[in-house]
Amino acid sequence: MRALVTAPGNTATIQDIPVPEPGANEIRIKVHSVALNPVDALYTFNPPAPPGRVVGSDIAGTVDKLGPGVTLWRVGDRVASFLQGATSGNERPGGFAEYAVVEADLAIAIPKEVSFDQAATVPLCSLTAAQALFIRLKIKPPFPSPFTYVPESAQSPTILIYSAMTSLGLFVSELSKLLRTSAGNPYRIFATASPKNLDKLLQLGVEKVFDYRDPEWPRKVRAASGGIHYAVDCISEGDSTANISQTYKEGGGTIACIRKSTWSKDNVREDVIGIYSSVWVGLGKDIIYNNELIPADPSWREFTVEFYRWLSSSTDRFPISPNPVRLMPGGLGRIVADGFTLLGSAKVIDRPMDANTHGSEPWMKPISGEKLVYRA
Structure with a gap:
């Protein structure tokens, strides 16, 4: 499958890697849309580990395969979730790929009036x-x-x-x-x-x-x-x-x-x-983040499960609105060149706000009140 993977030179490139298999109580998602977060760009340009890590956190798509023991979902269900990606010192999966694997109870059901693009902004x-x-x-x-x-x-x-x-x-x-x-x-x-x-x-x-x-x-x-x-x-x-x-x-x-x-x-x-x-505590795993060990906290993970269950409680729409979407062109292959360029790797207050800093294309204007979304 195609995936955005960290590469030498403090960057990430599209690479062909094996399709992941879901383990016990996991689901595999056929990724449709991904949403960018500043942390994705920050740790691509300042990697905490050697190259070869799949980048990306927020994803939305359809359940493609069930791991052993999964009863919460069926193949074809529309779901959103998040992964840690290439932000940790220890190996953690990422989501900017054609397929991603997540724990079944850490996924959100996408209501029928919400698009994949909108849902990707949420997790x-x-x-x-x-x-x-x-x-x-x-x-x-x-x-x-x-x-x-x-x-x-x-x-x-x-x-x-x-x-x-x-x-x-x-x-x-x-x-x-x-x-x-x-x-x-x-x-x-x-x-x-x-x-x-x-x-x-x-x-x-x-x-x-x-x-x-x-x-x-x-x-x-x-x-x-x-x-x-x-x-x-x-x-x-x-x-x-x-x-x-x-x-x-x-x-x-x-x-x-x-x-x-x-x-x-x-x-x-x-x-x-x-x-x-760190938001990653909500995943319930030991994590090496910013060169420090953050131990797993079961209560934070339980909180994530309850919150995602609440987000999944309506068949029509989420109880809170997704972010406004700026749909970016070019798919996974343009995330680093365009999306990460807009996000930058430094402080938000240091981002240039001139309308033409990154070119005259409308999708390259400064970010304000929108989430950058790509389709996988």
């Missing part, structure tokens, strides 16, 4: 958002969870989504509008984004949007909200976490950070803590 980033809100920030989710929660004491809790028009930010917004206190009150949602995205975020239930380029935005958020109780830093670069900490209520709290070491600890309020965890 990794929506799980990251759910982990941020419902594990790290300890907010009660709208689905069963292995974690216990202290009931929310505030009558109208406030949550800030920093960089709400990223793929992650959109999923945090989608999940946040479902949040309710034990008394049934909704959370008040605030966000930072470019002013051009104001209407989109207001439609998602955000109470007020602040321009992230305005140096006064932390003061304005605190004034409008009365003080933030929870926040998700969807960029976690430079002074983003420190600025978010200035919006918190008296007594401080916790910020869920999406990256570990790219944000400065300087000027973070003493009563506010930024916490990080």
